[in-house]
Amino acid sequence: MKILMVLEREFPEDERVEKEALSLIKAGHEVHLACFTRQNRTSEEIFKGIHIHRKPISNFILKKASVAALKIPLYFKFWKDFLFEINKKEKFEVLHIHDLPLARVGYEVAKKIKAKWVLDLHENWAGLLSVSEHTKTFLGRILSSNSEWEAYETRYCNVADQIIVVVEEAKDRLVKKGIFKYKIAVVSNTISIPFEVKEKEIYNPFTFIYAGGITYHRGLQYVLEGLALVNQSFSDWQLVLVGAGRYVENLKKQAKELKIDNKVLFLGHQPYEKMMHFLAGADCCLIPHVKSSHTDHTIPNKLFQYMYLKKPVLASNCDPIERIVKECQSGLIYDFDNPEQFSEKALEIIQNKENHFGENGHQKVIEKYNWSKEETILVQHYDNLKKNII
Numbered sequence: 001m002k003i004l005m006v007l008e009r010e011f012p013e014d015e016r017v018e019k020e021a022l023s024l025i026k027a028g029h030e031v032h033l034a035c036f037t038r039q040n041r042t043s044e045e046i047f048k049g050i051h052i053h054r055k056p057i058s059n060f061i062l063k064k065a066s067v068a069a070l071k072i073p074l075y076f077k078f079w080k081d082f083l084f085e086i087n088k089k090e091k092f093e094v095l096h097i098h099d100l101p102l103a104r105v106g107y108e109v110a111k112k113i114k115a116k117w118v119l120d121l122h123e124n125w126a127g128l129l130s131v132s133e134h135t136k137t138f139l140g141r142i143l144s145s146n147s148e149w150e151a152y153e154t155r156y157c158n159v160a161d162q163i164i165v166v167v168e169e170a171k172d173r174l175v176k177k178g179i180f181k182y183k184i185a186v187v188s189n190t191i192s193i194p195f196e197v198k199e200k201e202i203y204n205p206f207t208f209i210y211a212g213g214i215t216y217h218r219g220l221q222y223v224l225e226g227l228a229l230v231n232q233s234f235s236d237w238q239l240v241l242v243g244a245g246r247y248v249e250n251l252k253k254q255a256k257e258l259k260i261d262n263k264v265l266f267l268g269h270q271p272y273e274k275m276m277h278f279l280a281g282a283d284c285c286l287i288p289h290v291k292s293s294h295t296d297h298t299i300p301n302k303l304f305q306y307m308y309l310k311k312p313v314l315a316s317n318c319d320p321i322e323r324i325v326k327e328c329q330s331g332l333i334y335d336f337d338n339p340e341q342f343s344e345k346a347l348e349i350i351q352n353k354e355n356h357f358g359e360n361g362h363q364k365v366i367e368k369y370n371w372s373k374e375e376t377i378l379v380q381h382y383d384n385l386k387k388n389i390i
Contacts, residue, residue, distance in 0.1 A: 004083070006102055027379045036056070038057065053082075084192045095116075118164060124296075192371040202281055226341075307362060317336055331357050332349060
């Protein structure tokens, strides 16, 4: 089949989207991808067999109109015009929409060109907006209503031909909203294996590491409080933070107030290879996300990276993360906002180096939580769609 994926960001790089596209190409499909560009990239390019179509987007449409998309459809018009323009030449059989915002565009364009359409929900979008800072402002609340996004999700999930989510919890949430179970596939955020880290960082003290965005909702403020408690009985440790975000200065101030700033290293954003270099040398990897309707219905692929690298995982009690860590016996779970519990679990990992968490997680990734398993589900989902087209 001839497939047009639609992505609201620059491409490459998006690891999940790339893996899905390459898996479908391997299965015999022709995959195109429509995305915007703010970097003056070429309007058309073939990348690893993916036919990329790009359109420049203004800052106003991207930053302002996208937030108000349900109120003022200028953002939707940008995308519809773009997709109709590409389809004049290519004639697609399937539209594959990545994430909820462009669901309406996918539905309306697919209906017009007589194509099937797939809605690929990487996140619980309304849940994400409920914890996003830009929706907390007066203007943000007016332009981006959570209840409207919830209704929007229900409407377009009901009319999508197929739906993809990243965890069972997300599927269960949609089924509770009345979406037919048979058309929802779980294609998780697992990793491609094998992979090898050529060199690893050598650390002297016991090293905790976090890799990812740094915002309030990543929960690192509770980690710092917990480590200050750890420091009272065990002082030979350090925390390495790989990533950037608007909450960095808050954390630096907090670390100083807790008198542990000499043990916290802020490395900023790092290229993938460098990030893996730091991860490979750590003793314990953290996923401290604040528990919310967003984090209870998605899964970070770094969990599987950590496990494949044979690292014990210390994570907060977000539903999918807790389920997988406990199933795999790959680490310990603490209540996300409980520094005392964090410190207890951290000390347990420090004091019990023969815990087998790393080996357990590594084996589970090899057996179950890897992309070859998800690829089979994705391709079968498209086989079902093809039967309906024929």
